[in-house]
Amino acid sequence: MNSSFMDTSSLWNIHITILVQLEERSLVDHRWTIIKQSSLIRGYPQKPNTKCTIFTDHKSLQHILDQKMLNMRQRRWVELLSDYDYEIKYHPGKANVVADALSRKERREALKADNLKKETLHKMEKEFEEKTDGVRYFKDRIWIPKVDQLRKMIMDEAHQSRYSIHPGSDKMYKGLKEHYWWPGMKKDITTYVSKCLTCARIKAEHQKPSGLLQQPEIPEWKWERISMDFVTKLPKTKKGHDSIWVIVDRLMKSAHFLPIRETYSIDRLAQLYVNEIVMRHGVLISIISDRDSRFTSRFWQSLQAALGTSVDLSTAYHPQTDGQTERTIHTLEDMLRACVLEFGGSWDDHLPLVEFSYNNSYHASNQCAPYEALYGRKCRSPLNWLEVGESRLLRPDIVQETTDKIKLVQEKLKAARDRQKSYADNRRKPLEFQVGDKVLLKVSPWKGLIRFGKKGKLSPRFVGPFKIMERIGPVAYRLDLPIELSSIHDTFHVSNLKKCLSEKIGKYKLMNNCAAEEPIEILEREIKQLRRSKIPIVKVRWNSRHGPEFTWEREAFMKDKYPHLFTKDPCGSSKN
Template sequence: MNYPTNDVELAAIVHALKIWRHYLYGETFQIFRDHKSLKYIPTQKELNLRQRRWIELLKDYDCTIGYHPRKTNIVADALSRKTMDHLANMICYNVEYLTPLRAMDVQFSVGGDMLLATMQVKPSLKDKIRDAQDKDQYLKKMKTKVQEGKNNQFIIQDDGMLLNEQRVCVLNVEKLRMEIMYEAHYASYAMHPGSTKMYRDLRPYYWWLILKKDVAEFVARCLTCQQVKVEHQTPAGNLHPLSIPEWKWEKITMDFVIGLPRTFKKHDALWVIVDRLTKSAYFFPICQNDYLDKLVELYISKIVRLHGIPTSIVFDRDPRFTSHFWGSLQRALGTKLHFSTAFHPQTGGKSERTIQTLEDIMRACVIEFRGNWDDHLPLMEFTYNNNFHSSIGMAPYEALYRRKCQSLIYWDIEGLRQLEGPELVQQTVDKIQIVKKYLNAAQDRQKSYVNKHCWEMD
């Protein structure tokens, strides 16, 4: 930024006011800078055009600019400085500060590979559960029976953890159970799943007697879920499901979400692409006025690069995709186009349902974490793909990669089950067969339910 010093200092104030406008507008507050001339800029007679524009913005706020000497402004000054010097001083002169770090297995070394540090973080949730198991009388009796060979349902790990069919036993301590459910529901990688999804996510890893009831009550008490979840209306016309694909990312659906608030990155729309077999999805932030070549480039770099060329694309009729250029490109790639009925995209219902789920996640994310929606989009995509999906009986990532991806609530539990060699390949094939079975059952169930309750179109 090639601005004069006064303009650079004033630009920092203007930027802060724009960022924190929702907190500052209508409030009386003071702004302190270590640049003294800014204190008098509101009363300065000669201003350039840029300064005049910014002064007009300052008049929207009830604020005054004060001067704070640099030598006493150590807090703000420290936040704007790089921390490598402080790290070096800590390593050289403040060895006692490293004691807590050593508990996390931190190693510092300088060698030929110039490795600066290695850190291993050990989770505490599993340790809390194991310590609590030792204090619970019921679980202590179970451990005794297991050791005596009188109970085959429970097993004891080498570290003393009691498991029920490979699931960690959580005793009747409300605080511990609430911690697990809170992490599985409120964390930024969870994004407020419904009771069924949350129960299906926790059940393979944790066990207690009333897990399903506790999860249902926990979700029912969530104020954010009550505010953001959509109601589903009975559609018009009969449902005609599409044929089930034979392999992953062979046939896909896509749609657009438009009219979203414009972010700082100029995004105001979403491009949703869903695999019809595994239900795994990609969410791409775009601009409504993006050119076709930019969308095609994004499609090839993100989808074709990872999953190859699909044999079928289903999408709601949209001008940008029905253009001659897009159709010609898809024909050159060997893709067959299917167009759904305008305003009634029954053939592309998977992307429509995914969009409803995505909008629920977006609303919950904005309420909980604030900020621009595209900043949280990677975690939204992870949340959708890593959560249980009723149509396939598992999470999309589980169907795509054989197992769910790691998240903080499971990262010390995942090591309980390991497969190697042919078993891994066989389970991957078995997952596809299970997905197809669930999809057939889900389509029959959805078709009978929808056609029973919907009214015929003239």
Template sequence: RYSIHPGADKMYYDLRDLYLWRGMKRDIAEYVSRCLTYSKIKAEHQKPSGLLQQPEIPEWKWEKITIDLVTKLPRSSGGYDAIWVIVDRLTKSAHFLPIREDYKTKKLARIYINEIVARHGVLVSIISDRDGRFASHLWQALQEVLGTKLHMSTSYHPETDGQSERTIQTLEDMLRACVMGFGGSWDTRLPLVEFSYNNTYHTSINQVPLDEIKIDENLHFVEEPIEIVERDVKKLKRRRISLVKVRWNSQQGAEYTWELEDQFRKKYPHLFTEPVPSSSVAT
């Protein structure tokens, strides 16, 4: 309840580092399916359309972000009626900032400096929605001084790169669940929702956003194996060679390779904790 679970798969990945039992994934799926709060707030989410132009994958956390606004919310006890959603495109971690729809560009710029630049430093680029304040001369002048490149979502897709759309849907689901479970004004629950979101497993990066991104000494992204998806056995005349098909966290998206099982097991034993489907024996 206190983690504001966002679904069976994410709840499973959040819990598996702490608990493990036979049939765990099935039990969690059954528990979530019977959750009254979950059934009330969870909407059917369609897969977002592909991009007209694919943005480059960032090489460092909090250097390239997307920003969007959730508007038309009921006015909170603090006088807010909107949320500024700011998402790091690499780690998928996010900040949910309560604002008012009538805030001018100058006010948003001050919040941006205090909440984002002060925490994460000057950014490389921003993909924003088509709100007029993000196209204003003041906003563009600020980013030009900071050396941050601006891209409007119309250059890619009406919902930026799809990341903001998915994050906003998750935010709305979690916020509804939190208010239903604890009551009170939504803005008082927003910090709890942000904390929960940033500690939730994300399938697109196969980890929680607050987990450290693996880099080498030159600050370059390090590819690592994520999971074993299949096993096979190569049958020769006098021996059998066990192979595993591995999915990697490549910058270009999901990549798969076949590896020798005995060598791979020694290097990455943590990937051999769950049963993996086997293909037919090769000859």
């Protein structure tokens, strides 16, 4: 810039660029580095009554004069600029084209284009070598060209042969990379293993279970929406009871424990339900239960439809749907164990007081006892006889107190449910499928149940693949099951499903892997002598695919499920 071509009075209106770099050394200490063309300012004296405008693309620099604490470098720059009448204005960096131009190093010649591709290929070419056997190597590893199915043949041998037996992707890659190489080798191996149908069927999952927690709505009033389940296989008492029908109110958490026999017909259970539940609490709005054969029977469904009660059944092999009743059953069993151990006698003799104790005990969700939540006051017992007096029972505002108690219970229950969902979702992962996707179905046993009639440690963990026909709610899907599984409910929770990535999806013969084992005959009968009861058991011969198989089973269970086996005694003669 030459003074002969420009008046000095107009020089102070030009854009003088100050480049600023902020370097953060700590949370409170900042260091400024100001790089400027000082010779440009010093070369032209400032005219009186003129003002210099300095533009910067660093927004914080416009307030540097207002800072109280300056380091030595900042003070030197401020002192240098103090000889001039100026103001600092912020100009965005994207629009400050002059600053970008002045801050760049002067280039008189264009840069030459780097031949990176040629240099890279030349460097890679040095890594390759062809040995005397005519095979091309890359870093002492055989290079596998992309010819026909050569790479796939090598992966098949390293994964499916008797000498490898389906290793994981990491193990397979570690084994192959010592001898072979091709571009994208690790990615190809990972994709290959993920599409192996055998691996998908037999290998366990080591991830979070799928499906976020889905909670039913909070009931509006007490004993409108309930859940129920059975406790079976208990020691048979003198009264003939061997099971308990557990019925729980989803709002108040109060429960009824009804002693029954496992052989009770659905007609008798329905009569018991009307006498004990409908008579006390009225007709219900909804019932949540598992897929027990008694709850899925036409008679039970027709009865509830006539009463106007909706029956919400869980998905197949997913007892978490009725988690409230399952948790109540755990508490009930512990209380019964304590009673039998401490007081002796049959468990059904203690059941009424067990129900009283359960309903009169503090519940974490409601932050009060179910009895107090149900009736608005604490239950009179030997421990609090004086606390619950006549005045408490005859107060005219007892109805209002009960209503307020229900509102309070709903608030406490909502807070508890929110905490429960937060904890549960931290241990789960969301998973969704689309209609038409192919999925594998988990077949591992739950609580001793043998799914699809298949048992044994070497049975596959998954069967399928099956096609998704419909999405039922956020976390349930209906599958297109084969005729061999026609007795299984076709709706499953997402935690029991796994996406099938295999491209070899043909007609899967389910019976080859999940053949149902049926009993052939009863061989012997014995009486199992327990401490206070006797249990008749029978020796059963099964038609196992691996040869004869014999197990001891409860006679009552076998007689209920396979009555045709008891038309003859073990010796083969007909019963009288």
